[in-house]
Amino acid sequence: MLQESIIFSTGQREGLYDITAKVEELVKKSKIDRGIVTVYARGATAAVMIQEGWDQSVQNDVIAFLKRSIPAGVWDHDRQDGNADAHLKAGMVGPSETIPVIKGNPGFSTWQNVFFCEFDGPRSKREVVVTVVGE
């Protein structure tokens, strides 16, 4: 078993951050050949999404779609913190994904990358916990 955090900052209110290379590196470091790797965003205004990462277009579409579906400023929680939309987006996308480990690598398909989703940035410190379980 290996458990390690990826720590980074985010530069905008909303955006997808590709953490695929980091997750691959940690799976290799674990020396686990077969099993699962779980990726978890620590933050109630952030999430983890598996998505195509060939260029920026799908990432832009994810942000645009969520903005359109979950408007800002119209919710109960906005009277407290003004970030209810970020919480709703985070809850709907979800903070966790579990990917199989196959022959020592995360079992992504050709077009699957793993992204940290920032919905309430910029933040000086965001954390994703990666846990690899297997044999």
Added chain:
Amino acid sequence: MLQESIIFSTGQREGLYDITAKVEELVKKSKIDRGIVTVYARGATAAVMIQEGWDQSVQNDVIAFLKRSIPAGVWDHDRQDGNADAHLKAGMVGPSETIPVIKGNPGFSTWQNVFFCEFDGPRSKREVVVTVVGE
């Protein structure tokens, strides 16, 4: 490894129920220091969401958002059971979340709690299965 169910009743058609303390208790009972804990709602009209739990506002917003996005009574399945909206909400939120176990506790951030989402209550018996894997 530990596997145990949380059993409870729900009092309204829709609502979020905070099960964080119960999940923490089971992780401690497992004596597992490092690993993962999976939380699973047994029911096709229920789900599990990780979300802020400081007060009721975000929970209200989740219910209001889902009601607005997934109206009741307009779907195929409503001709059978009248609860298609509950199934759609459950499917989109999803019944499972996987949280890292860090130093003997679930690795929630300060504002992350774990909620059972009821979409077709009230029910006399709802069940969430908690499984802790690690070392």
Added chain:
Amino acid sequence: MLQESIIFSTGQREGLYDITAKVEELVKKSKIDRGIVTVYARGATAAVMIQEGWDQSVQNDVIAFLKRSIPAGVWDHDRQDGNADAHLKAGMVGPSETIPVIKGNPGFSTWQNVFFCEFDGPRSKREVVVTVVGE
């Protein structure tokens, strides 16, 4: 531990494919009595959803709801591939679910089945990786 892929083809652009029996078979084959089973769709235009499978109605409603929420042809990525809606649907539903293994079987409730969601078919080869961890 057991890890095995389910391979199949899909016949339409969009549809839910019930893989419950296959997942149950692999859990039995693993001889694992207690633990977790993770189900992962390898493909950035596909997903895994746990949902009622009694008849076709809820499956139809899932496809209809997603079509209504995520229209086709209006996104950045459509200028490249014309399938941005498939990517958005896949990202929102998500490729992974983790189900407890209870007494040698996946711990689905009576009305929970597990479905592969095709959002950009037909495809001659789709793959779902099933990993069973436990004791």
